[in-house]
Amino acid sequence: MEPADAMIGCRLRVADFPLSPCKEFVMKLKVALAVSALVSLYSAGAVAAGDAERGKALYATCGACHGQNGEGLEALNAPALAGQEEWYVVRQLKNFKEGIRGSNPKDIYGMQMAPMAQILPTDQAIEDVAAYIRAMGE
Structure with a gap:
């Protein structure tokens, strides 16, 4: 029997071999960098839908319990919201x-x-208040 005949029916796939530690590390690093980039974009306001200026007017009612500067009021058990x-x-x-x-x-x-x-x-009003609350912490 020839060596080539012994290989008939044997097919190796990439999935048959585990990733090397280096390749596994690189894959994890790519995922971590992608997640980090998304978090950075969100934190920078690149995907924020709210308008902080409109939210300021809507926040007036919230300020009665949470403080006009979002500092919270312990006496009312209202947590700080700023930022x-x-x-x-x-x-x-x-x-x-x-x-x-x-x-x-x-x-x-x-x-x-x-x-x-x-x-x-509306949902837009909620987004606007949320944008204002976030901006108070800056």
């Missing part, structure tokens, strides 16, 4: 509006916050 990331503020306000937060009678402070979130009439 909070936009995505987080947007998600929390939407959770309050949708009843995901603030609907449990045991959540006293959440129940106080839920009707305040209803004051913001």
Whole structure:
């Protein structure tokens, strides 16, 4: 039997070999750099949808509990907001509006916050307030 005959039916695929530690490191590094670039773009406001100037006027009601400068008021158990990331503020306000937060009678402070979130009439208003809150921390 010839050596070539012994190889009939044997096909090797790249997936049959594990990545070398160096190649695995390079792949992980590429993923980390891509994630880092996205975070940097978001932090720089490149993908921010809110308008901080419009959000300033909408924030007036929020300031009654969270402070006019977003510093929070411990007496009301209202946390500081200044500089909070936009995505987080947007998600929390939407959770309050949708009843995901603030609907449990045991959540006293959440129940106080839920009707305040209803004051913001649109998703754009929520985005604008979130942009203003983020800008207060700069």
